[in-house]
Every structure is written in C-alpha cells, then in structure tokens.
Amino acid sequence: MNENRYRVAGMTCGHCVASVTEEVAEVPGVDAVEVxxxxxxxxxxxxxxxxxxxxxxxxxxxxxxxxxxxx
Incomplete structure (x- = not known):
C-alpha cells in the first residue's frame, strides 16, 4: 500500500473535509482518505x-x- 500526504490551502470546515474526501475517494486506486x-x-x-x-x-x-x- 502506498501513502501520499498533501498540504492543502483553504480548508476551514466540515464541508471542506467532506468535499475533498468525496472527490479524492473517486480517484482509481485510492482506498482511504484522511483530512x-x-x-x-x-x-x-x-x-x-x-x-x-x-x-x-x-x-x-x-x-x-x-x-x-x-x-
């Protein structure tokens, strides 16, 4: 299993977390997303x-x- 971590600008609330998690989870090969x-x-x-x-x-x-x- 591989692991990448990114610093992301502009996230300020739970909606931000949900949006990023939803979009990244749709990328092929992604098993887990933690914000x-x-x-x-x-x-x-x-x-x-x-x-x-x-x-x-x-x-x-x-x-x-x-x-x-x-x-």
Whole structure:
C-alpha cells in the first residue's frame, strides 16, 4: 500500500473535509482518505496512487495543494 500526504490551502470546515474526501475517494486506486483540518493536510492511501489525479481531485473540490508532505 502506498501513502501520499498533501498540504492543502483553504480548508476551514466540515464541508471542506467532506468535499475533498468525496472527490479524492473517486480517484482509481485510492482506498482511504484522511483530512486533518487543523493541520491542513490530506493523507491518501491505496495502490498505484496517481499524484496528478489526486491533485486534480483536490482542485475539483475547490482547494489548492500547496506542497507535498513527507510521509
């Protein structure tokens, strides 16, 4: 299982968490999405994760990946 973590700007509430979780969960290969609202990070676990598609899903939810975070 692979794991990617992203720092995401603009998330401020439970609706933000739900939107990001829903969009990222639809990316093929993603098994789990955990959003840490206070830390502003999104952790994604799964097989053969596609970094580009995950970033696009976060953008589709209306947020911006500011930097990857070492796992």
């Amino acid at each position: 840490d609202l206070p830390d502003g990070t999104v952790q994604v676990r799964g097989q053969d994760l596609d970094d580009h598609r995950i970033r696009l899903a976060i953008a589709e939810a209306g947020y911006t990946v500011t930097e990857p975070v070492a796992v």
